[in-house]
Amino acid sequence: MLNLEGRRCVVIGGGSVAERKISGLLEAGAAVSVFSLGLTEHLRELVHAGKIEWAKRPMQDEDLDGAALVFAATDRQDINAQAAQAARARGIHANVADDGAGGDFIVPAVLRRGDLIVTASTSGAAPALAARVVNEMAVRYGPEYAEYVKVLETVRSIVKSEVEDSSERRKLLNAAVTEDALEEWRSASWLQDKGKLVERLRQRANYTRG
Numbered sequence: 187m188l189n190l191e192g193r194r195c196v197v198i199g200g201g202s203v204a205e206r207k208i209s210g211l212l213e214a215g216a217a218v219s220v221f222s223l224g225l226t227e228h229l230r231e232l233v234h235a236g237k238i239e240w241a242k243r244p245m246q247d248e249d250l251d252g253a254a255l256v257f258a259a260t261d262r263q264d265i266n267a268q269a270a271q272a273a274r275a276r277g278i279h280a281n282v283a284d285d286g287a288g289g290d291f292i293v294p295a296v297l298r299r300g301d302l303i304v305t306a307s308t309s310g311a312a313p314a315l316a317a318r319v320v321n322e323m324a325v326r327y328g329p330e331y332a333e334y335v336k337v338l339e340t341v342r343s344i345v346k347s348e349v350e351d352s353s354e355r356r357k358l359l360n361a362a363v364t365e366d367a368l369e370e371w372r373s374a375s376w377l378q379d380k381g382k383l384v385e386r387l388r389q390r391a392n393y394t395r396g
C-alpha cells in the first residue's frame with residue numbers, strides 16, 4: 187500500500203497488460219508516463235484526454251530518473267528485464283509483467299470503495315484466483331461502503347476527542363463497524379452530536395459484549 191498521489195510512475199509497453207497497470211495507477215492518483223511504439227485504443231483516449239503522458243519510442247534508461255515505480259509490461263522478456271535492471275540501478279522498485287520473481291514487487295487484485303481498499307494476492311502463483319476473490323468481495327462490500335468509510339472517519343474522530351481511555355475507545359470503535367451500526371450512522375441526523383454518539387456507541391458496545 188503506497189501513496190502514489192501525484193507521483194510519477196513509468197510504464198513500459200502499450201498493450202492490454204500495460205492498460206491494466208495504468209488503470210490501477212490512475213485510480214491511485216499517480217502521474218503516468220508511458221514509453222511504447224504503440225498503444226491500445228483506450229490508452230490513446232487517455233493520452234488525448236491528458237490523463238497520461240506518452241513517448242512514442244522505446245524506453246531509455248534515463249527515462250526512469252525520478253520515478254517512484256516502474257512497470258515493465260511489454261511482451262518482450264529482454265526489454266522487461268532491461269527496464270527492471272535500469273530501475274534497480276536507480277534504487278527504484280520495478281514490477282515485471284508475468285514474471286513476479288523478475289521484479290521487486292507484485293501488484294495484487296484490488297477492490298476500491300472510496301477509501302476502503304481490499305486487495306488479494308497469491309504471491310504471483312495464480313493471479314486469476316486473486317481476481318476471483320476480489321470479485322466475490324465486490325458483491326459482499328458494495329458501493330455503499332465508500333459512504334460508510336466517510337461516516338466512520340467522523341465517528342472515529344469524535345471518539346478520539348471524547349473518550350480518554352484507549353481500551354474503551356477500541357471497544358466503541360469495534361461496536362461502530364457492525365452491519366446494523368453502519369446503517370444507523372448513514373441515516374443518523376444527529377451524528378455531529380458528540381455526546382449522543384458516544385452514548386449510542388456505549389449502548390452498542392454493551393449489547394455486543396452481551
